[in-house]
Amino acid sequence: MTIIKRKFDVVIVGAGGAGMRAALQLSEAGLKVAVLSKVFPTRSHTVAAQGGIAAALGNVTEDNWHWHMYDTVKGSDYLGDQDAIEFMCRQASEVVYELEHYGMPFDRLENGKIYQRPFGGQSQNFGGAQATRSCAAADRTGHAMLHTLYQRNVRAYTQFFVEWMGLDLIRAEDGDVCGVTALDIETGEVMALLARATLFATGGAARIFNASTNAFINTGDGLGMAARSGIPLEDMEFWQFHPTGVHGVGVLISEAVRGEGGYLLNKDGERFMERYAPHAKDLASRDVVSRALTMEIKEGRGCGRDADHLLLKLDHLGADVIRARLPGIREIAMKFANADPIHAPIPVVPTAHYMMGGIPTNFWGQVVAPYKTGPEEVVQGFYAAGECACVSVHGGNRLGTNSLLDILVFGRAAAVKIIEDLKKNPHHKPLPGDAADKALARLARLDSQKDGENVAQVTATMRKTMQAHCGVFRFPDMLRQGVEKMGEVAKRARQTEIKDKSRVFNTARIEALELDNLIEVAMATMVSAEARTESRGAHARDDFPQRDDDKWLKHTLYFSEDRRLDYKPVRLKPLTVESFPPKARTY
Amino acid sequence: MNFSIYRFDPDKDEKPYMKDYDIELEPTDRMLLDALERIKILDDSLSLRRSCREGVCGSDGMNINGRNGLACTTPLPGLKEPVEVRPLPGLPVIRDLIVDMTQFFRQYHSIKPYLINNDPPPETERLQSPEERAQLDGLYECILCACCSTACPSFWWNPDKFVGPAGLLQAYRFLADSRDQATPERLDYLEDPYRLFRCHTIMNCADVCPKDLNPASAIESIKDMMVKRTV
Numbered sequence: 021m022t023i024i025k026r027k028f029d030v031v032i033v034g035a036g037g038a039g040m041r042a043a044l045q046l047s048e049a050g051l052k053v054a055v056l057s058k059v060f061p062t063r064s065h066t067v068a069a070q071g072g073i074a075a076a077l078g079n080v081t082e083d084n085w086h087w088h089m090y091d092t093v094k095g096s097d098y099l100g101d102q103d104a105i106e107f108m109c110r111q112a113s114e115v116v117y118e119l120e121h122y123g124m125p126f127d128r129l130e131n132g133k134i135y136q137r138p139f140g141g142q143s144q145n146f147g148g149a150q151a152t153r154s155c156a157a158a159d160r161t162g163h164a165m166l167h168t169l170y171q172r173n174v175r176a177y178t179q180f181f182v183e184w185m186g187l188d189l190i191r192a193e194d195g196d197v198c199g200v201t202a203l204d205i206e207t208g209e210v211m212a213l214l215a216r217a218t219l220f221a222t223g224g225a226a227r228i229f230n231a232s233t234n235a236f237i238n239t240g241d242g243l244g245m246a247a248r249s250g251i252p253l254e255d256m257e258f259w260q261f262h263p264t265g266v267h268g269v270g271v272l273i274s275e276a277v278r279g280e281g282g283y284l285l286n287k288d289g290e291r292f293m294e295r296y297a298p299h300a301k302d303l304a305s306r307d308v309v310s311r312a313l314t315m316e317i318k319e320g321r322g323c324g325r326d327a328d329h330l331l332l333k334l335d336h337l338g339a340d341v342i343r344a345r346l347p348g349i350r351e352i353a354m355k356f357a358n359a360d361p362i363h364a365p366i367p368v369v370p371t372a373h374y375m376m377g378g379i380p381t382n383f384w385g386q387v388v389a390p391y392k393t394g395p396e397e398v399v400q401g402f403y404a405a406g407e408c409a410c411v412s413v414h415g416g417n418r419l420g421t422n423s424l425l426d427i428l429v430f431g432r433a434a435a436v437k438i439i440e441d442l443k444k445n446p447h448h449k450p451l452p453g454d455a456a457d458k459a460l461a462r463l464a465r466l467d468s469q470k471d472g473e474n475v476a477q478v479t480a481t482m483r484k485t486m487q488a489h490c491g492v493f494r495f496p497d498m499l500r501q502g503v504e505k506m507g508e509v510a511k512r513a514r515q516t517e518i519k520d521k522s523r524v525f526n527t528a529r530i531e532a533l534e535l536d537n538l539i540e541v542a543m544a545t546m547v548s549a550e551a552r553t554e555s556r557g558a559h560a561r562d563d564f565p566q567r568d569d570d571k572w573l574k575h576t577l578y579f580s581e582d583r584r585l586d587y588k589p590v591r592l593k594p595l596t597v598e599s600f601p602p603k604a605r606t607y
Numbered sequence: 608m609n610f611s612i613y614r615f616d617p618d619k620d621e622k623p624y625m626k627d628y629d630i631e632l633e634p635t636d637r638m639l640l641d642a643l644e645r646i647k648i649l650d651d652s653l654s655l656r657r658s659c660r661e662g663v664c665g666s667d668g669m670n671i672n673g674r675n676g677l678a679c680t681t682p683l684p685g686l687k688e689p690v691e692v693r694p695l696p697g698l699p700v701i702r703d704l705i706v707d708m709t710q711f712f713r714q715y716h717s718i719k720p721y722l723i724n725n726d727p728p729p730e731t732e733r734l735q736s737p738e739e740r741a742q743l744d745g746l747y748e749c750i751l752c753a754c755c756s757t758a759c760p761s762f763w764w765n766p767d768k769f770v771g772p773a774g775l776l777q778a779y780r781f782l783a784d785s786r787d788q789a790t791p792e793r794l795d796y797l798e799d800p801y802r803l804f805r806c807h808t809i810m811n812c813a814d815v816c817p818k819d820l821n822p823a824s825a826i827e828s829i830k831d832m833m834v835k836r837t838v
Contacts, residue, residue: 059658059666062664062750063665063666065658068664117728120732121733122721123781126740133731133734157747164747171722174716174720235659235660236659268635352662356637474648475651476647477648519651524701525703527647527654527655
């Protein structure tokens with residue numbers, strides 16, 4: 021079947037922070053760029069980031085990028101690749117200043133410099149006193165950043181394809197990537213968008229869980245597309261559960277609350293983090309704090325009628341600090357928890373928040389996969405950046421404020437690399453005859469399916485399964501059953517039916533297509549988690565409570581076609597400095 | 608709970624109609640969006656935009672019992688039944704609750720919504736005092752949901768000529784930024800019988816803003832700047 025084709029130098033899928041930072045670089049370089057987004061760019065989920073962006077500016081306390089690097093390596097529980105981490109931390113100040121020059125409305129210190137606040141897992145002098153490294157615009161840093169990047173792209177005349185969904189990757193016979201098939205949501209039309217470089221910046225997928233801080237749109241579309249075309253997914257067992265999602269709702273309450281001096285209490289009014297992390301207390305790494313909350317609830321010290329949540333206290337900060345530094349948090353707490361934090365604590369629980377794993381890339385954003393020469397072989401024409409990519413700078417656990425940094429550094433790096441690569445590669449690859457077949461077959465299946473199951477029902481089963489079988493603590497039997505159950509859910513997902521077969525803005529169809537992607541992500545997660553018999557970062561096994569560097573200091577690679585696993589070494593050698601060898605991780 | 612929802616599929620319907628839904632809510636359904644999602648499980652043909660479900664992405668602006676607001680931050684208790692849900696007024700409807708926002712974004716883009724500063728950037732940040740930065744509070748938080756502009760009669764009449772409250776709020780966000788150097792050009796652009804001066808301070812914008820921002824006051828501030836530069 022023939023479909024309409026359009027040619028660009030670069031196609032970017034996703035218009036969050038990473039996609040728009042890359043788009044800006046490419047547009048300003050004069051390339052013909054198409055940016056596809058399921059939603060208007062400023063509605064991308066970067067908008068919901070709250071607390072800040074890490075950079076060792078040293079505006080408040082002495083700081084340098086090497087300390088930041090140490091914290092990130094330790095925070096990753098030594099699964100992060102140290103070349104990529106050095107690359108990111110060294111560029112942090114530069115990308116933050118750049119953002120300020122673009123017009124980002126950072127809060128300011130008395131001397132006019134960018135305001136910085138403490139955040140979890142950040143230290144001075146390689147594990148010493150708390151660092152003050154998070155550059156913030158109140159508690160709306162992601163919103164301010166996303167709008168600033170969009171505005172700058174308006175200035176650069178970037179071409180956006182708003183409300184378009186990527187369907188599948190197009191690969192040439194030799195495996196090179198030459199674009200995507202995509203659906204114009206408004207008209208229902210499918211097109212092939214051909215490009216000399218294709219960049220995925222499709223964000224996260226924590227919607228695989230029942231309780232999630234993520235937006236509806238975070239369905240792992242990039243991972244689904246990559247997995248279906250034979251690209252492995254890396255480290256998918258590592259999911260960050262944020263310690264403070266609003267109980268019963270999931271909406272995020274920023275770590276900035278604890279950075280500004282708030283703390284957690286159990287039903288006895290005890291500041292329990294002192295027991296779990298005597299030094300860093302409430303500002304320990306997120307995996308540590310989330311496990312502590314889960315233990316408190318499990319041991320009967322949860323709050324409320326069902327003893328199923330903890331309390332986040334911040335009234336002692338005073339109305340002025342809360343109004344000036346945490347206005348968005350106050351708004352959320354009042355709307356979603358009926359609590360004004362100026363007077364009352366906020367009920368919170370650990371909530372699925374961030375995917376450390378993703379599409380494997382090197383630190384230039386090039387997608388890498390084992391093909392002929394080893395696990396670091398570049399897939400020509402294919403790049404990924406931001407949450408959908410696994411560079412890996414976050415390893416087993418991401419530090420708060422490192423995600424906004426990640427999207428700027430690697431959005432920019434991927435664009436720089438693309439500009440360089442396109443000079444060597446001036447022609448589009450010939451389009452394979454079956455370019456659109458996969459995508460069209462999925463759409464045809466949906467249009468003709470009869471007596472199938474409701475999409476929402478299957479999605480709900482997947483979420484419940486992931487929540488129950490692959491949560492903060494993981495148990496061997498539950499994981500084994502989880503793999504089986506997810507296999508069943510995946511089968512059911514292939515037979516979903518939508519009643520609405522209309523053409524224009526058919527959101528039922530979009531949700532069915534999103535489910536395909538969620539299933540890829542969920543399956544990869546469960547299989548990878550079942551296999552990793554150790555505890556590291558956010559992956560906490562009840563039967564293997566210790567980290568096992570002899571056996572498991574390696575990255576997981578999951579292949580969708582046969583649910584096979586492979587592994588590749590962690591890159592322990594940084595670019596210029598000494599390696600940080602794995603050691604016991606305490607806070 | 609009873610809902611009456613605006614429906615229109617351009618391929619199927621000659622004209623829009625209101626469809627009634629009576630649905631059983633769960634205790635966890637707190638906001639209008641929760642109810643709409645529940646309706647969508649029963650009738651997957653209902654189309655609406657939504658994403659963050661916490662009032663920060665601006666996707667789900669709609670007209671709720673006659674008043675513009677975000678479905679995700681409008682609590683269900685207190686809504687008069689049947690809850691009448693319609694698309695934002697004044698913009699062409701694509702389908703159901705989804706409006707064509709082209710005109711809205713064209714106006715936003717028209718005010719050059721980006722910082723203009725032609726000095727070579729310094730090695731570090733440009734300095735800005737906390738007081739100067741405070742001038743941006745109440746402006747930069749806009750989520751472009753269009754609740755304000757589509758509640759404004761002046762925008763209904765002249766969506767092609769009047770910038771509208773959302774665009775003007777952002778115009779002032781850059782006029783108020785101590786780092787921006789384009790004040791004269793920005794004011795020149797707005798000095799026009801329509802772009803700015805179609806605002807008749809009806810105040811619907813400030814009344815409906817789900818983020819409690821006040822575009823009308825920003826518009827007043829722009830008018831003040833115009834007056835000051837003429838004297």
